[in-house]
Amino acid sequence: MFELDIRSRKPIYEQLTDKIKEMIVHGVLQPDEQLPSVRVLSSQLTVNPNTIQKAYRELEREGYIYSLPGKGSFVAVLGPELTGGRRAEMREALLRLMAEAVYLGFTEAEIGELYRQALEQKERG
Amino acid sequence: MFELDIRSRKPIYEQLTDKIKEMIVHGVLQPDEQLPSVRVLSSQLTVNPNTIQKAYRELEREGYIYSLPGKGSFVAVLGPELTGGRRAEMREALLRLMAEAVYLGFTEAEIGELYRQALEQKERG
DNA sequence: CAACTGTATTATTAATAATAGTACAGTTAA
DNA sequence: TTAACTGTACTATTATTAATAATACAGTTG
Structure with a gap:
């Protein structure tokens, strides 16, 4: 495994x-x-x-x-009450990493591309 | 400091x-x-x-x-040869975090918003 | 020369990760 | 009901890592 x-x-x-x-x-x-x-x-x-x-x-x-x-x-099955707390943490983590990405010259388009890539990976299972 | x-x-x-x-x-x-x-x-x-x-x-x-x-x-001053290696690492880190964000229900629009927020923070110094 | 700088080294202590062994209670199927 | 699973809890011990302490050396600068 x-x-x-x-x-x-x-x-x-x-x-x-x-x-x-x-x-x-x-x-x-x-x-x-x-x-x-x-x-x-x-x-x-x-x-x-x-x-x-x-x-x-x-x-x-x-x-x-x-x-x-x-x-x-x-x-676990994902419930709305669960996502609440986690979403706030994730928001911070994302923002922190985004700042570094901006510094390294990543564009908004590249970020969007990475998001879609992650989405695809999930849908393919 | x-x-x-x-x-x-x-x-x-x-x-x-x-x-x-x-x-x-x-x-x-x-x-x-x-x-x-x-x-x-x-x-x-x-x-x-x-x-x-x-x-x-x-x-x-x-x-x-x-x-x-x-x-x-x-x-350090950011040079292209420097960003190369770091960009690959950052790409992986971003993709990993994006997968988690997708799981928590973040939309592409929200991600874009976070990117622009990071960009703003940098420009304000 | 005096007072800074980064860097390196060795030794010691403090904190954390990992292992080992044991125990207890709930679940499940023979 | 018993045997073999499950998660959970606890104490003790060892191994690894983080942090401190005390020096030392060479380059820089006024």
Whole structure:
């Protein structure tokens, strides 16, 4: 399911949250789809279960997944109340990155092109 | 010049690089403008000189500043050869964030609006 | 020459990431 | 009902990284 870079300076649990988040926003993982269990994924990746749990906890905190004790962890369905808080954060993150992009000479047209590219990727699943 | 959040989980040297980068891309710091010396900034922020040096080294590696031993550290002038490598990285970073923005329901119009907002901020200095 | 500059080095401490091992309670199917 | 799953919580230990501390050296400048 994943590939981890052990020698990366980026912590393992962070690589995990990023990968899973990416699969969710690209539609590779569908709403309510079950994720591999903490123990299964930990043995697949030969990583400590606690590290997987930490990643899942973070994803749940950010609203990307939900966990049911005894059942499993699942991709969250996006509700309007959820997007509210996240949208504000995303707005800031976008603005910060846009400032850097402007500095590097990106035009509005190029940005628009990147947006459409992201949209396409999602629609292709 | 800066404010640091000691209790933040983000490392101090990283807060520093982010702040300075931000001031450069927003035009607050102009090309060839001299930055405070390692020692001055370290005593102003009551932070170890090595931490400042680490931040400056990182900024130099990314091409945002240049340092002349004995003279000081200065804001880099943006050249085409410099932007090349950085633009590719920025393209990836933008695409990654765009995918998340699409997922959260941002429209192309909203993205364009954010771009123009960033542009404005730069022009106002 | 004196007082700056960046840079490098080594050692030490503080904070964080990751592992290891164990335990408990809910779910599910044999 | 039991066996094998699930998530969750906790403590302890090790490994890695961040930050500090104290010097040192060479180039620059008035």
